Amino acid sequence: MLEVGRALSCENRLNLLMALTEGEATVSELVDYTGTSQPNVSNHLAVLRSVGLVASERSGRTVRYELASPEVGNLVKALMAVAEDRELTGRT
C-alpha cells in the first residue's frame, strides 16, 4: 500500500498515469506528452511497473505501456475526482 501511495507522489508519474487512463501509449508518445526527458520517463515508468500499476509490452522497436488493471484506472479516477472538487472548493 505504501509503495502504491509513493508511486502517486510525483507529478511526472501522475501525468503518465493520467495519459494511460486514455489508453495505451508508447514511451516516445509519453515523452512528448509529459514534456520531460526520455530517461526520466523511462525511470518513472520503471517505478510504476515495479509497483504493478502499469504493464509493458514490446512491439517492434517500441514499447507500449498500459494500466495494469481496471482497478488502477479506478484509483486514478478517484484521485482526479478528489483533486477536482478540491479546486472547486478553492482549496488550490
Add this chain to the structure above:
Amino acid sequence: MLEVGRALSCENRLNLLMALTEGEATVSELVDYTGTSQPNVSNHLAVLRSVGLVASERSGRTVRYELASPEVGNLVKALMAVAEDRELTGRT
C-alpha cells in the same frame, strides 16, 4: 492533484486515512492507532487537512477528525483495492 498524491506517499498518513475510513476519531485515538508520537500525528493530520482530505471539529478539549468527503473514502478504498491484488499477485 499532485498535492493529493503527495499526501498518500507516507505510511503514517495512509494509516490515518485508513483509520478514518472506519469513522471519525480523536487525535489521541489516532495516536494509539498509529503507534507514533502525538506531534507526528498532528503534523500529518495538518497536512491531510491542508490538502482537503480530512476535516476537523473541536469537541470539548479533544478534536475529532473525519474524511472530508465520500470521494476521499472512494480514493482510499481504490488504493486498498490496488494494493490488495498487488499482494495476491505476489508483487510484494
Add this chain to the structure above:
DNA sequence: ATAAGATATCATCGGCGGATGATACGTGGT
C-alpha cells in the same frame, strides 16, 4: 555487419519531506 532509432540503466547531485524533541496554545476542572 554496421548504423540508427527506441528504450533502459546507471551515477551523481541537490532539495524536499518526515521524525524527533521542545514548547506553545487552548480548554475544562477545581
Add this chain to the structure above:
DNA sequence: ACCACGTATCATCCGCCGATGATATCTTAT
C-alpha cells in the same frame, strides 16, 4: 487563578527521491 490534559506548532537533522547526463541494450533496416 491555576493546573492538567489534549492538541498544535516550531526548529533541527537526516535520509531518500527525482532530475540530469552519459551510456548500455535491443531492434530493425540497409
